[in-house]
Amino acid sequence: MSTPARPANRHHKRPRGEGQWALGYREPLNKNEENKKNDDGLNVRQRIIDVYSKRGFDSIDPADLRGRFRWFGLYTQRRPGIDGGKTAILEPEELDDRYFMLRVRIDGGQLSLEQLRVIADISNEYGRGTADITDRQNIQLHWIEVEAVPDIWERLEAVGLSTMEACGDTPRVILGCPLAGIDADEVIDGTAQIHEIDERYIGSPEFSNLPRKFKTAISGCQAHCTVHEINDIAFVGVVNERGEQGFDVWVGGGLSTNPMFAKRLGAFVRPEQVHEVWAGVCGIFRDYGYRRLRHRARIKFLINDWGAEKFREVLETEYLKYELPDGPAPAVPRDVRRDHVGVRPQKDGNFYVGFAPKVGRVNGDKLHEIADIAERHGATRVRTTVEQKMVILDVAPDQVDSIVTDLEAADLQVNPSTFRRQTMACTGIEFCKLAIVETKATAADLIDELEKRLPDFTEPLTINVNGCPNSCARIQVADIGLKGQLVTNDKGEQVEGFQVHLGGSVGLNPNFGRKVRGLKATTEELPDYVERVVRNFEKQKNEGETFSEWVQRADEADLK
Known part of the structure; x- marks a missing residue:
């Protein structure tokens, strides 16, 4: 008896593409891509100046409000009084306040006193005095009204600052060592390369529609303070076998809900080539990056699938049109604390x-x-x-x-103290629409409490406090990473708290830490928990052993 023919493609559907432009997928595959295709995000600037600042918040097109405004560093902030349990349930318009977070872009973290004072004046006049230094060297202000934006831009631009592409699916601020050009130990000063990329490409339609955000670091610092391992592209100062200064290039680092470390391409980049290599990598991301699913749209997914060898080959043959020589890997960081305090x-x-x-x-x-x-x-x-x-x-x-x-x-x-020096926190529920818990005040209170309880503790220890799973505060590479969520307290009530990640690190032994099953703490319990685990570390550590190394071998009971 013959088997009846199956309907074509019923069980063997052709695999769907990832929305890569280079492979012919030009039709928008989600709302974000459709929005960008309809109008370049850079075009919103003129509408803000001519229309929205004059007619007010209610005149703003929703596609601009929750999309293109980001191309100029503007996000609506969270409406006060909405608890963390509603973060994932409410529609964007229910979470939106009528005020904005404004991110001032500070490439290389470089400011003159005049620029600093202009930001201070804008904060006091338009932002209710708010100002936060971010972990990407920007300064963020809050409570900004759309009516004030043109005047803010005028003041910033008069001193050489900008909010252009501070957010959005764009090349974001370029990280640089704060000591570039002055550090006696630096391998190379990357300032000229930061400025060249900024002048050539930031604000250009060539790269204003990327699949997602694109984060850059350029540094010759021996402390590796810009954390090249977790940037989309990073240029790290090296000296090749001929004694020439240049850069080693890394691609595809990033954290969030799918953390990945960047991969070395193994190529030596001369200083004058940096902008071309940067543009080539950015071009590969634009053309081959995944656009179908938003959560797979970062460049880390592309290089993870391709591998470093194929990525470098495409870069050289299709974009640069020349080969890069092989080069050395960077030296190990000179200190466990990769900062400049x-x-x-x-x-x-x-x-x-x-x-x-x-x-x-x-x-x-x-x-x-x-x-x-x-x-x-x-x-x-x-x-x-x-x-x-x-x-x-x-x-x-x-x-x-x-x-x-x-x-x-x-x-x-x-x-x-170690706790003041090495604790960081994201914006949290106070202003962020993605957050579930409070972070800044929680982290500040934790520092105060730990300084009282552990006054003699001097070992390096990073404590990173995040309000949601997106890891703006880099929880997976912290010694103690705290991911905000609602947890149940001993009375059975849902309260603000954190899932605990332990022993993450970058550098010599990079890893994303250890999640101990069921290890959570309410905000109220945090000081007790951190004190307990730090005291266990002090008792059990071997000579020269870091907290991260201890965590990898510690018994679960000692981590709880």
Whole structure:
């Protein structure tokens, strides 16, 4: 008896494409792609100036409000009073407040005192005094009304600052070492390369419609302070076998809900080639990046599927049209703490002074105070860091003691505890529409409590506090990573709390840490929990063993 023929393709559907332009998938496959195809995000600027700032919030087209506004650093902030349990349930328009977060783009973290004061004035006049230093060297303001945006842009642009492509599916701010050009130990100064990419490509329609955000780091710092392992593209200073300075290129790092470390392409990039290689990698992402599913649209998924060898081959043959020579890997970081807090010598005989605002939270008055302290001591340049900290450059030897005294008096710690130095927090439920829990105040209170309970603890220990699973505060590479969620307390009530990730790290032994089954803590329990696990580490650690190394071998009971 013959078997009846099956309907064609019923069980053997052709695999769906990933929406890659280079393979002919030009039709938008989701709302975000449709929105970008309908109008380039860069075009919203003129509508904000001509229409929305004059007619007010209610005149804003929803496709601009929740889409293209991001191309100029603007997100609606969370409406007050909406608890974390409703974050994933409510529609965007129910979460939206009528105010905006405004992200000021600070490439390389480089600021003059004039620029810092302009940001401070905007914060005080238009942002209710708010200001947060982010872990990507930007400064974010809140409570911004659309009517104020054109004046804010005018003021920022008058001093060489911008909000262009600070958010959105674009090349975001370029990270750089805050000590670029002054650090006596640096392999190479990447400042010129940051400026060249910024001038050539930022704000250009060539790269204003990427599948998702694209994060860049360029640094020759021996501390590896820009964390090249978790950027979409990173150029890391190296010296090749001929003694030439250049860069090693890494592609495809990123955290969020699918964390991946960047892959080395193994190529040596001369300083004058950096902008071409950057544009080539960005072009591959634009053309071959996955656009069908938003959660698979970062470049890390593409290079994970292709592998570094194929990626480099496509880069050289289709985009650069020349081969790159092989090159050395970067040296290991010179210190476990990959930051620039404290007083250290510059190569010109002056000193830099790195200090720690608590979890990056400052305000307009505090930014003015920082500028005043720097100016009083003859300094004209300040820097932001990727650890939510700041650095004042060019302090003369005879001014060091005085500037440290003034900063410490302003609660800007130059010699902070480990907890103040190495705790960071994302924006959290106070302003963020994705957040489930409060983060900034929680982290600040945790620091205060740990300083009281563990005054003699001096080992390196990163504590990263995140309000949702998206890992803006890099929870998977922290010693103690805290991911916000609602948890059940001992009375059976749902309250704010955190899932705990332990032992994540970058550098010599990169790993995404250890999740212990059921390891959660309410916000109230956090100080007790962290104190307990830190004391266990102190008791059990071997000579020279880091917290991350200890976590990998510790018994689960000692981690709970």
